[in-house]
Amino acid sequence: MLDIKFIRENKDIIKEGIAKKKSTVDIDALLELDEKRLAVMARTETLRGEQNKMNTSIANEKDVNIRSQMINEMKLVKDEFKEKEQELQDILSEWQALMLKIPNIPTVDTPIGEDDSENIVIRDWGEKPNFDFVPKEHFELGKALGIIDTETAGEVASSRFAYLKGDLVLLQFALIQMCLEILINKEKLEDIATKAGLSISVVNEFIPVIPPVFVRPLVQVKMARYMAPEDHYLFPNDDLMLIGSAEHTLGSMHMNKIFEESELPIRYAGYSTAFRREAGTAGKDTNGILRQHQFDKLEMEVFSLPENSIQEQNFLVAIQEHVLQTLKLSYQVVSVCTGDMGFPDARQIDINTWMPGQNKFRETHSSDFTGGFQSRRLGTRVRRKDGRIEPVHMNDATVIALGRTMIAIMENYQQADGTIKIPEVLKKYINKDFIS
RNA sequence: GGAGGCGUGGAUGAGUGGUUUAAAUCAACGGUUUACUAAACCGUCGAACUUUAAUCGGUUCCGUGAGUUCGAAUCUCACCGCCUCCGCCA
Numbered sequence: 001m002l003d004i005k006f007i008r009e010n011k012d013i014i015k016e017g018i019a020k021k022k023s024t025v026d027i028d029a030l031l032e033l034d035e036k037r038l039a040v041m042a043r044t045e046t047l048r049g050e051q052n053k054m055n056t057s058i059a060n061e062k063d064v065n066i067r068s069q070m071i072n073e074m075k076l077v078k079d080e081f082k083e084k085e086q087e088l089q090d091i092l093s094e095w096q097a098l099m100l101k102i103p104n105i106p107t108v109d110t111p112i113g114e115d116d117s118e119n120i121v122i123r124d125w126g127e128k129p130n131f132d133f134v135p136k137e138h139f140e141l142g143k144a145l146g147i148i149d150t151e152t153a154g155e156v157a158s159s160r161f162a163y164l165k166g167d168l169v170l171l172q173f174a175l176i177q178m179c180l181e182i183l184i185n186k187e188k189l190e191d192i193a194t195k196a197g198l199s200i201s202v203v204n205e206f207i208p209v210i211p212p213v214f215v216r217p218l219v220q221v222k223m224a225r226y227m228a229p230e231d232h233y234l235f236p237n238d239d240l241m242l243i244g245s246a247e248h249t250l251g252s253m254h255m256n257k258i259f260e261e262s263e264l265p266i267r268y269a270g271y272s273t274a275f276r277r278e279a280g281t282a283g284k285d286t287n288g289i290l291r292q293h294q295f296d297k298l299e300m301e302v303f304s305l306p307e308n309s310i311q312e313q314n315f316l317v318a319i320q321e322h323v324l325q326t327l328k329l330s331y332q333v334v335s336v337c338t339g340d341m342g343f344p345d346a347r348q349i350d351i352n353t354w355m356p357g358q359n360k361f362r363e364t365h366s367s368d369f370t371g372g373f374q375s376r377r378l379g380t381r382v383r384r385k386d387g388r389i390e391p392v393h394m395n396d397a398t399v400i401a402l403g404r405t406m407i408a409i410m411e412n413y414q415q416a417d418g419t420i421k422i423p424e425v426l427k428k429y430i431n432k433d434f435i436s
Numbered sequence: 437g438g439a440g441g442c443g444u445g446g447a448u449g450a451g452u453g454g455u456u457u458a459a460a461u462c463a464a465c466g467g468u469u470u471a472c473u474a475a476a477c478c479g480u481c482g483a484a485c486u487u488u489a490a491u492c493g494g495u496u497c498c499g500u501g502a503g504u505u506c507g508a509a510u511c512u513c514a515c516c517g518c519c520u521c522c523g524c525c526a
Contacts, residue, residue: 041486045495052495055507059454067506074506258446258483260464381483389483 113337139288
């Protein structure tokens with residue numbers, strides 16, 4: 001949600017931003033409604049004020065006749081008050097519905113474009129491996145090695161589920177452990193920031209969190225992540241839904257909380273399973289584990305001061321790159337264009353990792369800078385040193401999406417005989433050289 | 437699942453229909469004193485919306501929502517959360 005005062009004062013910028021995000025909220029209608037809101041609110045408050053004054057007089061009046069006459073008079077005021085209050089409520093619910101529909105406005109450095117074809121690669125890293133054989137896709141490798149079974153999962157659950165087995169499971173836990181060790185290591189983090197040329201003054205390390213995988217729909221609305229019911233697994237009997245990312249229950253951890261300036265930044269590393277219905281992607285990426293209803297992911301969530309938040313996003317991207325570099329996986333960093341970015345995002349950067357089996361870069365990481373957009377809805381604020389209170393800025397970003405990163409490892413590290421070499425850095429967690 | 441209890445500002449906690457405009461204490465912040473720290477003393481000290489150049493002011497908020505009333509932190513109902521006991525359980 002944006003600040004209504006900001007919308008009032010920057011009408012044209014907002015309109016432009018909304019158009020770039022391919023949204024169609026009528027800002028003029030909203031502003032007209034807002035004027036009505038203020039007028040009715042003023043009248044309601046005046047009536048309430050009259051009532052409050054009279055209440056004291058009634059309380060102090062000893063004469064029973066005068067007193068009952070006063071009460072009768074106030075009955076009339078009460079009637080008008082109720083009427084105005086109802087009117088205000090109707091306006092407010094319409095007003096709020098409109099406010100929630102306005103997407104976040106892209107930053108000036110966000111490329112303008114219609115869809116993912118206009119995203120811009122801002123840098124790349126690493127060498128694509130050379131094979132003297134035709135590299136296979138992960139699902140072929142996985143099936144042959146007996147470490148991915150989508151057929152049984154299809155029968156037991158449904159499509160887009162899988163049994164991960166054997167060494168692939170060891171690989172997943174190794175990756176989690178490797179990443180957590182980076183995120184809780186202050187020196188390592190400082191090192192990453194320095195190498196990326198970032199002046200992150202105080203590096204608070206990440207606090208590991210295992211968050212709930214269920215969330216109230218109401219909270220999900222505040223996170224600006226509940227756009228359409230068909231996108232989510234809903235449990236109406238319990239008024240709950242499954243999260244699509246640890247972001248949803250990490251970002252909402254501090255609803256209605258005011259931080260002191262000195263407490264920030266606060267950084268979390270949340271590990272959870274993510275659940276996606278994948279409505280509308282029928283027929284897309286149906287093989288293997290690239291696009292699943294259920295996958296595990298380590299996610300970063302950072303609450304920071306507004307003036308540091310862009311830098312903070314750059315830091316998160318630097319961490320993502322560090323993880324991929326450690327695994328020696330080739331990738332490109334992509335600045336996501338206005339038409340392709342998420343609803344609450346002001347700036348989105350994705351990382352696509354090389355998948356030789358598919359002969360393509362595929363998205364493995366995403367980082368969302370949402371500024372004060374989510375925090376304004378959530379009521380997560382900061383009290384500045386001068387006493388001013390404002391929404392904190394929020395960033396969320398993937399550390400590692402296990403499924404997709406394991407695909408990249410399988411395909412990049414595959415051997416002619418169909419076995420998979422274990423990356424050097426993971427050997428201390430998995431006591432072998434090959435998955436075979 | 438059964439029984440009971442409780443939700444008041446950053447924390448503790450008073451308040452059971454009208455001088456409550458939410459007491460008091462602690463914490464926090466500013467100052468005086470001090471070589472420094474502490475103590476003591478003085479002062480400030482919730483949030484949202486609105487008005488204003490800014491102050492002043494106005495309205496709302498006592499878990500959330502609805503209701504009763506001229507008037508609700510206080511009464512009624514529903515919901516949410518927490519705690520205790522019993523049952524079940526990784």
